[in-house]
Every structure is written in structure tokens, then in C-alpha cells.
Amino acid sequence: MSASPSQPIQRPAGALRPAWVPIRSLAVRHRPLIVAHLLALSDNDRYLRFGYAASDEQVRRYVDGIDFGRDEVVGIFDEALELVAMAHLAYIAGHDGGAPMAEFGVSVSTRARGRGWGSRLFDRAVLHARNWGAEMMIIHALTENTPMLRIARKAGARIEREGGEAQALLRLPAEDAKSRMDALVAQQAGEFDYQVKLQALRVQQWWRMMLRRTSATN
Numbered sequence: 001m002s003a004s005p006s007q008p009i010q011r012p013a014g015a016l017r018p019a020w021v022p023i024r025s026l027a028v029r030h031r032p033l034i035v036a037h038l039l040a041l042s043d044n045d046r047y048l049r050f051g052y053a054a055s056d057e058q059v060r061r062y063v064d065g066i067d068f069g070r071d072e073v074v075g076i077f078d079e080a081l082e083l084v085a086m087a088h089l090a091y092i093a094g095h096d097g098g099a100p101m102a103e104f105g106v107s108v109s110t111r112a113r114g115r116g117w118g119s120r121l122f123d124r125a126v127l128h129a130r131n132w133g134a135e136m137m138i139i140h141a142l143t144e145n146t147p148m149l150r151i152a153r154k155a156g157a158r159i160e161r162e163g164g165e166a167q168a169l170l171r172l173p174a175e176d177a178k179s180r181m182d183a184l185v186a187q188q189a190g191e192f193d194y195q196v197k198l199q200a201l202r203v204q205q206w207w208r209m210m211l212r213r214t215s216a217t218n
Contacts, residue, residue: 021120021192023186026073026086027166034073035063037083041107048145049107051165059189072128074190081197084112087121089128092138101136102129106148122151130175139168 021069037060047053054062066073066088074084081215086110092101104125106118131136139157141148143166152168153159160167 019160020189021076021117022190023076023121023124024190024194026067026068026075030073030075030083031063031066033083034066034075034086035060037075037086038063038111040109042110045107045110048148049105051140051142056175072125074121074124074177076112076121077194077197078112079197080187081194081201084109085117085121086138087125089125091132091134099135100132101133102134102137103138103140104129105139116200118147119151119154122155124183124186126155126170126172127179127186128210130172130179131183133175134172134196137170137172141166 038049039051039056043053046059050058050062070091072089072091073086074089075083078084085106087104087106090103090105092103094100102125104122106121108118126137137157139148139152141152143149143161143164145166149159149166149168152170155170157168157170189202
């Protein structure tokens with residue numbers, strides 16, 4: 001498969017879209033949530049995400065192997081704080097002191113489809129990759145994974161195909177003050193949204209407990 005670089009993207013990479021989506025950085029403590037999210041994917045979605053029919057054990061090994069100190073993992077939570085979409089941006093060191101690259105993978109739960117969240121996670125990943133100093137983002141996908149390839153192509157990536165597999169190569173502009181500020185604001189906003197949802201969930205749980213106690217005493 002040819003590894004010819006793509007042309008520079010036309011729009012500012014990582015630019016956030018008008019409708020904001022709360023995306024939160026994930027850490028080591030979120031491994032169980034990531035495992036639950038990936039295991040809940042349908043067989044076909046799991047096949048498209050990993051490029052093969054990954055078993056439950058292979059999914060668990062993948063999650064155990066994520067290096068949260070090196071890579072960037074982000075997710076979207078629903079009102080019940082269930083992880084419904086996530087992206088993994090893997091850091092790839094450059095050869096002989098060259099610029100690093102980044103590899104992107106994403107998954108969205110069936111019930112959260114049709115909202116453009118895969119694209120939003122992609123935009124967030126582009127911001128992080130730029131701020132790492134990466135010159136290229138790589139997306140490996142099956143040729144039948146049209147949503148992922150559509151996202152990459154729309155961003156300006158060059159698609160190389162070989163049999164049933166494809167590789168998208170997206171050349172990234174250098175980081176700048178705006179990309180660093182956008183990433184900081186997005187991270188803080190995602191954390192704030194999560195804390196609001198957490199407090200709302202705790203209030204609901206407390207209210208249900210009080211109702212049960214009241215019912216038990218009547």
C-alpha cells in the first residue's frame with residue numbers, strides 16, 4: 001500500500017463545529033467503562049472498529065494495552081454517565097528524531113448514531129495531534145467502513161486502498177495559539193459538563209432513596 005502523504009487540509013484542522021458536543025478526556029480509572037462500551041458494540045460494529053472479528057478477550061487486551069500517559073483517549077457520556085462514544089488517538093514516535101504521527105480509532109454506540117459524534121471526536125483528535133507536533137494522522141479502516149472513510153475524506157485525507165483495507169493519511173498544520181486554546185477550552189468544558197451530569201445523577205439517586213424510605217414508613 002502506498003504511503004503518499006495527503007495534500008494539506010483546506011479548512012483549519014481541529015476547528016470546532018458550531019453545535020458544541022461535551023467531549024471528556026478519559027484516564028486509567030475509566031478502563032471498565034471503555035471495556036463496557038466496546039463489548040456492547042454489535043458484532044458488525046466491533047468488526048468495523050478493529051478491522052477483524054475481535055473476541056471479548058481481545059477487546060479486553062486492547063483496553064488493557066492503552067497507554068494513557070502517552071496516548072489521548074476521549075469520550076462522550078450520556079445523562080446516565082454511560083460512555084456512548086469514544087476515540088483513541090495513539091501517539092507514534094517519529095523515526096530518527098522526525099516529527100511524530102498519530103493513529104485514530106473511534107466507536108459510537110448504536111443508539112447514539114446520527115448525531116455527528118464521530119466527526120466531533122475526529123476534530124478533537126486532530127487538535128490533540130497538532131498540539132503533539134504530529135505532522136500526519138493515520139486512520140486504518142476496512143473499505144466497507146464508509147462512515148469513517150467519509151469523515152477522513154471530508155477532512156482532506158488521501159485514501160489509499162488495498163483489497164478490503166484502506167488507509168487514510170491526513171497532513172496536519174503545525175500547532176498554534178488557537179489550537180492550544182481550543183483544546184484547553186474543549187477539555188475544561190467537557191469536564192464541567194461531566195460534573196454537572198454527575199451532580200444531577202446523584203440528586204436523582206438521593207430523591208429515589210428518599211421516596212423508597214417514605215413508602216416503607218407509610
